[in-house]
Amino acid sequence: MALISLRQLLDHAAEQGYGVPAFNINNMEQGLAIMNAAKKVDSPVILQASRGARSYAGDIMLKHMIQALAEMYPDIPIVMHQDHGNNEQTCLSAIKHGFTSVMMDGSLKADMKTPADWDYNVDITRRVAEMAHWVGASVEGELGVLGNLETGMAAKEDGSGAEGKLDHSQLLTDPDEAEEFVKLTKVDALAIACGTSHGAYKFSSKPTGETLAISQIEAIHAKIPHVHLVMHGSSSVPQYLQDLINEFGGEMPQTYGVPVEEIERGIKSGVRKVNIDTDNRMAITGQFRKVAMEKKKEFDPRKFMIPAMEEMEKLCIDRFERFGTAGNGSKIKAIDLDEMAKRYADGTL
Numbered sequence: 001m002a003l004i005s006l007r008q009l010l011d012h013a014a015e016q017g018y019g020v021p022a023f024n025i026n027n028m029e030q031g032l033a034i035m036n037a038a039k040k041v042d043s044p045v046i047l048q049a050s051r052g053a054r055s056y057a058g059d060i061m062l063k064h065m066i067q068a069l070a071e072m073y074p075d076i077p078i079v080m081h082q083d084h085g086n087n088e089q090t091c092l093s094a095i096k097h098g099f100t101s102v103m104m105d106g107s108l109k110a111d112m113k114t115p116a117d118w119d120y121n122v123d124i125t126r127r128v129a130e131m132a133h134w135v136g137a138s139v140e141g142e143l144g145v146l147g148n149l150e151t152g153m154a155a156k157e158d159g160s161g162a163e164g165k166l167d168h169s170q171l172l173t174d175p176d177e178a179e180e181f182v183k184l185t186k187v188d189a190l191a192i193a194c195g196t197s198h199g200a201y202k203f204s205s206k207p208t209g210e211t212l213a214i215s216q217i218e219a220i221h222a223k224i225p226h227v228h229l230v231m232h233g234s235s236s237v238p239q240y241l242q243d244l245i246n247e248f249g250g251e252m253p254q255t256y257g258v259p260v261e262e263i264e265r266g267i268k269s270g271v272r273k274v275n276i277d278t279d280n281r282m283a284i285t286g287q288f289r290k291v292a293m294e295k296k297k298e299f300d301p302r303k304f305m306i307p308a309m310e311e312m313e314k315l316c317i318d319r320f321e322r323f324g325t326a327g328n329g330s331k332i333k334a335i336d337l338d339e340m341a342k343r344y345a346d347g348t349l
């Protein structure tokens with residue numbers, strides 16, 4: 001199917017009451033694993049590339065890879081999304097390379113470390129939304145900073161995340177501010193902060209209502225029921241994948257992610273896009289380690305990649321099913337970006 005916009009997909013998800021996992025991709029194998037999973041359960045797909053992914057694979061490679069996936073899986077609607085765009089240039093160059101959606105993460109300055117103030121965030125996000133909408137692409141903004149509610153530490157692991165200690169109010173998105181932010185910026189989706197963070201080390205024990213504030217999402221949703229909410233840092237860091245990695249020579253300290261049932265609660269309260277990268281990284285790495293330990297003579301990378309893709313596919317199927325995404329792929333008829341641009345211009349959107 002032709003690529004579709006994030007806005008079209010999330011409008012459908014909101015109408016039907018489901019959530020969509022947004023899986024990060026960096027290479028062909030991740031792309032194939034996600035698409036095979038989607039095909040098996042008839043799911044629409046959000047593929048997202050970070051700035052790190054773009055420099056790893058290259059824009060031309062990513063662009064053609066996504067087009068290849070769209071051609072190989074003609075029945076599956078695909079959104080191609082820029083994850084954590086840090087400035088206008090990142091967002092516009094993504095659109096130029098065929099992305100149908102961008103995240104302008106103005107909750108942090110362009111260094112993706114320094115928490116930004118309200119005016120900076122509103123200003124840059126509004127500018128990007130205006131430009132993206134001219135060509136029908138969608139925009140996700142972010143209000144609030146990801147980090148640990150127990151320690152107050154920002155989440156500096158991975159490609160994007162603040163550094164140092166933050167106060168509680170920065171770590172939880174305020175419902176009134178969220179309403180104002182969406183009104184001023186006209187974003188299509190809003191990423192919020194509720195105690196999650198990127199990477200594997202989110203919580204030192206199973207999260208409680210104190211450390212993972214799904215109640216904050218409920219409060220935001222009550223205030224702005226028509227806004228599509230986005231949960232970053234939503235890997236569940238499953239125990240079976242920690243065990244797989246550690247059984248075969250890994251040394252990951254015990255850690256806890258976001259339980260899938262908490263995400264399901266979020267989906268009931270307006271979460272429509274659920275960002276997942278770490279879980280798939282762990283699925284791949286776990287199988288790499290297993291092959292490396294069990295078949296010491298093996299040197300054909302495909303023998304590592306095939307079980308890795310299968311492990312990742314299994315995880316993706318589970319999330320499509322639990323989030324209610326499964327069964328919706330064939331219900332969506334693509335609206336092209338030119339038509340989306342007209343709808344923004346005439347005020348329908």
Ligand SMILES: O=C(CO)COP(=O)(O)O
Nearest residue numbers: 199233234235275277278
């Ligand atoms: O939020 C993410 C990408 O934007 C990924 O989160 P995880 O590290 O929990 O997978």
Ligand SMILES: O=C[C@H](O)COP(=O)(O)O
Nearest residue numbers: 050052053158159198277
């Ligand atoms: O935002 C975090 C995602 O997991 C992407 O990570 P990355 O920047 O290392 O590609």
Ligand SMILES: [Zn+2]
Nearest residue numbers: 105107142146
């Ligand atoms: Zn952010």
Ligand SMILES: [Zn+2]
Nearest residue numbers: 198232233275
């Ligand atoms: Zn993120």
